[in-house]
Amino acid sequence: MPEGYLPIFALGLFAAIFAVAVLGLAKLVRPSAPGEVKQEAYECGIRAVSDSRGRYTVRFYVVAILFVIFDVETIFLFPWAVYYRQLGWFGVAEVAVFLAILIVGYIWAYKKGALEWI
Amino acid sequence: MLHPVTTTHYLVLSAALLAIGTIGVLARRNIVVILMAIELILNAVNINLIAFSRHLGHVHGQVFAIFVITVAVAEAAVGLGILIALFRTRATVQADEINLLKW
Amino acid sequence: MSEFYTSVDHFALVPALMLALFGCAVLLFDFFVFPAPRQRKWLILFLALGIGFAALGLVRQYMFLSSEGLAEFTAFRGALTIDGFAIFFNGIFLAASLIVALVSYRYLEIEGEHHGEYYGLILLANCGMYFLATGTDLVTLFVGLELMAVCFYIMVGFLRFDKRSNEAAIKYLLLGAFSSGFLAYGFSVMYGLAGSTRLGDITAALAARSAWDPLVFLALATTAVGLFFKVSVVPFHMWAPDAYEGAPTTVTAYLSVASKAASFAFLVRIFLGPLISAREVWQPLLAAVAVATLTVGNLAAVTQTNVKRLLAYSSISHAGYVLLGLVAGNPTGIKGIAVYLLVYTFMNLGAFLVLVALRRRDILGEELEDLSGLMHKSPVHAVLMLIFLLSLAGIPPTAGFIAKYYIFWALIQAREYVLAAIAAAYVAVAIYYYFRIVRSMFVSEAADREPLASSFGLRLALGVTGLLTVAIGVYPEPWLALAQNSVLLR
Numbered sequence: 001m002p003e004g005y006l007p008i009f010a011l012g013l014f015a016a017i018f019a020v021a022v023l024g025l026a027k028l029v030r031p032s033a034p035g036e037v038k039q040e041a042y043e044c045g046i047r048a049v050s051d052s053r054g055r056y057t058v059r060f061y062v063v064a065i066l067f068v069i070f071d072v073e074t075i076f077l078f079p080w081a082v083y084y085r086q087l088g089w090f091g092v093a094e095v096a097v098f099l100a101i102l103i104v105g106y107i108w109a110y111k112k113g114a115l116e117w118i
Numbered sequence: 119m120l121h122p123v124t125t126t127h128y129l130v131l132s133a134a135l136l137a138i139g140t141i142g143v144l145a146r147r148n149i150v151v152i153l154m155a156i157e158l159i160l161n162a163v164n165i166n167l168i169a170f171s172r173h174l175g176h177v178h179g180q181v182f183a184i185f186v187i188t189v190a191v192a193e194a195a196v197g198l199g200i201l202i203a204l205f206r207t208r209a210t211v212q213a214d215e216i217n218l219l220k221w
Numbered sequence: 222m223s224e225f226y227t228s229v230d231h232f233a234l235v236p237a238l239m240l241a242l243f244g245c246a247v248l249l250f251d252f253f254v255f256p257a258p259r260q261r262k263w264l265i266l267f268l269a270l271g272i273g274f275a276a277l278g279l280v281r282q283y284m285f286l287s288s289e290g291l292a293e294f295t296a297f298r299g300a301l302t303i304d305g306f307a308i309f310f311n312g313i314f315l316a317a318s319l320i321v322a323l324v325s326y327r328y329l330e331i332e333g334e335h336h337g338e339y340y341g342l343i344l345l346a347n348c349g350m351y352f353l354a355t356g357t358d359l360v361t362l363f364v365g366l367e368l369m370a371v372c373f374y375i376m377v378g379f380l381r382f383d384k385r386s387n388e389a390a391i392k393y394l395l396l397g398a399f400s401s402g403f404l405a406y407g408f409s410v411m412y413g414l415a416g417s418t419r420l421g422d423i424t425a426a427l428a429a430r431s432a433w434d435p436l437v438f439l440a441l442a443t444t445a446v447g448l449f450f451k452v453s454v455v456p457f458h459m460w461a462p463d464a465y466e467g468a469p470t471t472v473t474a475y476l477s478v479a480s481k482a483a484s485f486a487f488l489v490r491i492f493l494g495p496l497i498s499a500r501e502v503w504q505p506l507l508a509a510v511a512v513a514t515l516t517v518g519n520l521a522a523v524t525q526t527n528v529k530r531l532l533a534y535s536s537i538s539h540a541g542y543v544l545l546g547l548v549a550g551n552p553t554g555i556k557g558i559a560v561y562l563l564v565y566t567f568m569n570l571g572a573f574l575v576l577v578a579l580r581r582r583d584i585l586g587e588e589l590e591d592l593s594g595l596m597h598k599s600p601v602h603a604v605l606m607l608i609f610l611l612s613l614a615g616i617p618p619t620a621g622f623i624a625k626y627y628i629f630w631a632l633i634q635a636r637e638y639v640l641a642a643i644a645a646a647y648v649a650v651a652i653y654y655y656f657r658i659v660r661s662m663f664v665s666e667a668a669d670r671e672p673l674a675s676s677f678g679l680r681l682a683l684g685v686t687g688l689l690t691v692a693i694g695v696y697p698e699p700w701l702a703l704a705q706n707s708v709l710l711r
Contacts, residue, residue, distance in 0.1 A: 004121040061202055065195045072191040075184055090223040104245045111252045129413075136406055143399050152395055159402030163409045170413035178418050179409075182360050186405055189367040193398045196371055200378045200394055204387040213395075 062114055073102055128169030135162035147212050149204075153197050160190040232285070233296035233303050235278035236311065237351040243271025244344035251337025261337055262326045265678070268340045272319050272347075279315070283308050299419045300358035309559055309707035310354040310486040313566050317479040318347045320570055320686065323678035325471045328577050331674060332469060334380050343475070346372035350483040357494070359408045359418040362487060366404070366451070370397050373480055377468040389467025396450060396460040404447025410440040411495060420494045428498040441499050444491060445506070451484035454544060455513040458537050462521075465533035470580060470587070473529060474573035477536045478566040485543055485562055489555070492547060500550070508548045512643055514541030519650040529587045531654065532572055535613060538651065539565055542628050545644055549631035552708050557627030559704040564624040564693055568612040571686035575606045578673045578683070592658060594667030602673060603662045605687045610655040612690045615648055620693035623701075 080087065080095050087094070109115060135158050142155025164183045171179025208215075247264055255263050282303050286294070293304035322343055329335035345368060352365025374397065378390025412418055414436055415426035430437050446457065453461035465473045496503060518538030525531035539561075546558040579586030579602075596603040612621035625648070632641040693700050 004124065004127060007121075061198060065198055068191055069195050072188055075187060079181070079184070087225075088223075090225050094225075101241075101245060104248060108248050108252075132406075132409075136402075139402065143395070149391060149395065153398075156395070156398045156402055159399070160405060163402065163405040166406065166409035167412065170409065170416075173413070174416045176416070178416075179412055182363075182409070182412065182418060185360055185364055189364065189401070192367065192371050193374075193394070193401070196374050197391075197394050197398065200374065200387065200390045203378060203381045204391050207382060207384045207387055 059117065066109060066114060070102070070106070073098075125169050125173040128165055132162040132165040132169070135159070135165065147214055149201055149213055152213065153194060153201075157190055157194065160186055227296075229294065230296040230301075232282065233294070233301045233355070235281075236275035237348050237355075239271055239274040239278060240344050240348035240351060243267065243274070244341045244348060246271075247337060247341040247344060251341075255337070258335065261335055264337050264340045265322050265326060268322050268344060269319060271344055272315050275347075275351075276312070276315050279308055279311050295357070297358075297361075299421060300361045301352075301355045302357040303355060305707040306486070306489075306559075307355040309703060310482060310562075311351055313482050313563055314347050314350040314354070314479050317475060317482070317566055317570060318343050320574075320682045321471055321475040321479075323682045324474075324574055324577050324676075325678075327674055327676035327679055328469065328471050328580060329379075331580055331582055332380055332383075334382075334469075336379075339376070339379060342372045342376050346376070346475075346479070350479060353483045354486045357420040357490070359412060359420070359423075362490075363401075363405060363408060366484075366487065367401060369480065369483060370401065370451075373397075373472075373476055376472045377464055377476065379469055379472060383467075385467040386469065387467075389464045392467075393460055393464040400447045400450030400457070402447075403443045403450075407440050407442075407444030407447060410436060410443065414440065415495075420490070423495040424497060427495055430498075432499040432502050437499055438502065441496055441502060444496070445503065448484070448488045448491065449510065452481060452488055452540050452543075453537055454510050454540050455517045455537070458514070458517065458540075461537055462530050462533040465536070466527060466530045466587075470529065470573060470577045473533075474570050474577070477532070477573065478569050481536065481540065482562045482566060485540075485558065489547060489558060493550075493555070504548060504550065507544055508637070508640060511541045511544035511548055512640070514538065514544065515644060515647045519647045519654075522654045523650065525654075526589050527587055528576060528589055528592060528658065529573075531589075531658070532569070532576075535651065535654070536569060538647065539569070539613075541647075542625065542644060545640060546628050546631055548640065549628075549635040549637060551631055551635055553627060553634055554631035555708045556701075556704050557624070557631045559707045560627050560697075560701065561624040563700060563704065564612070564620040564690070567686045567689045567693070568609050568619070568621055571605065571683065571690060572609040572613065574679065574683050574686060575602055575609070578602055578675065578679055581671050581674050584669060584671060589658065589661050590665075590668050592668075593661045593665035595662040598667050598670075599673050602683075605683055606662060607659060608687055608690055610659055612694065614652045614655045616652070618691075618694045620690045620697070623694055623697045 076098060077095065080091050084091060139155045139158035139162060142158060143152050146152055146155060163186055167179040167183040167186065171177060171183075247267055250264060250267060251261070255261055283305075286292075286303070286305070286308075293302050295302050322340055325339060326335060329339060349365045349368030349370075349372065352361050353369065356362040356365050374390055374394045377393050378386055380386035408418075411423050411427070414430070415423040417423065417426075427437055427440075450457040450460075465477060468476060492503065492507075515538050518534050518536075518541060522531050522534035522538065525534060543558055543561050543565075546554040546561065548554070549557075576587055579591055584591065592606075595606070608619060612619035615621040615625040629641050629644065632638075632644070
């Protein structure tokens, strides 16, 4: 059904034309006065000290991985919240089991020192 | 000639994502990018599941999608963990520089 | 008990519950009960306890089925099906897990990476395998598969400071996750076609369509790609030699038997379940894949000098034989698959265990030269290795012969004479490369004087695998009856 995609193509085309047109118009209208300070990355008034693409310590990865894992596990709580009344005590028990398993993981990560900085 | 978005549109989108993801896995060299391409494939699966779920009018597909998301996260977490270990010993994340074992 | 969790559900879940419970407990006990490194081997006792409870649950399920005269019973509204097939395969997984755990502590101590998590991972991987063999719902199967796979990714990379282990892990992970994506895509199409995630409903929905329906074909193709990756058959076998070579040898042993058996159980469930109506499509495809697998596996093994890598290619070729059982598709073929995977588990584990014993403090012990003169240094290991290699080659009176015999018989019953001839021809190639190892062990001079690694667990495991490899070959009837049961009950 390619004709069903016509609105999407139209939208894409419109977006492209709009972007080019507005940027072109602005280029024509605006005054141009480049300066060294203007070229700098905006840093809330603090002078930029290094390139933004610097290296991060590997600790950030560990924290990020742990965050993602524990963050995503909460999506299992949402369906329970929606059907809380219908599921009754069974739902509570089920979620308790689920959280208990998560807590085992948490204790393990804590004991391994994954949550400590340095 | 404005048609509503139907299930077929979602399926075409998901097939396109599957193709992009597959090409990404096969053609890219940076392991992090390959992991992202794999996520694309799993998102293609999710779009399929949600589209079918809506089309059929029941929630099985959505439940499946939740599990797919979780599995994707577990894989990504383990993948990044192994990647860090690899980076510590090899100092590279380029797939074609990892050649101690014959491919 | 509630309507969502009946006593039947509990009965079906007990083995998996035990594995998961003990898996979590091992993680915690590692800190709270056995904090000192010297005490870690007691975790094996704990692991054995968990496997024992799981086995007890399996036995009770088996007794229930036979006393009631039932072929199967389902739990969780059809998400789990306990039948002879599931019980048979779960028995294999539990045995493999226990044997691998027994030999691991000495090996990991030598590698300097003896951590308690290892045993937790074995139990959790086994829990995933349980769902692969028993699950009859797409979600259950998918989550089970991933539970197993994620545990294996970690175990393959368990030697964190070893470059080869890291590399094997990242390759295995990338290709494994990629194949899971394809598999999940196939599952999503199946769900769309059937409007249900239960295998029974999908079987009915696909049967109502033509085998050449584009959507059915899409589901078949993507699912097959995913499954072929998992069982490492050509052309999706590239990860296997690398992962097998780089992984710690005990993990290689576990990966090559348990993961393969679980993936095959899964593959058989899918191909003889939902995809059965598309049989005219997949039968020639599977035959071609099996022949390609035999060719690549056997021919590539001939040139290898690393024994782990050689055994990796040999295990690829064994996957080809197992696929041939599915190509035949008759009851003998399915029985052949079950017997083959049972026998393969013990003989392949055994062969890798000898390599585990060869790993000593400064000697990797996985090159062909490292095995040279083994007969003079340690006759027991040499003779055991000979038995395992004879069995892998399929020479009577070892168990490997029984396994191959049933596959060939099934092919002849199905009138696939050409396939049977090709498979038989590759046995000759296999004999050639297995005997390269034998010649090295018995003819050459010893490479080093360092005695082999030894521990109670290693001796016990080698004894059990060696004994079973001979016993199944000499007196196969009870094992065949078990395998027959797994077909009949299906």
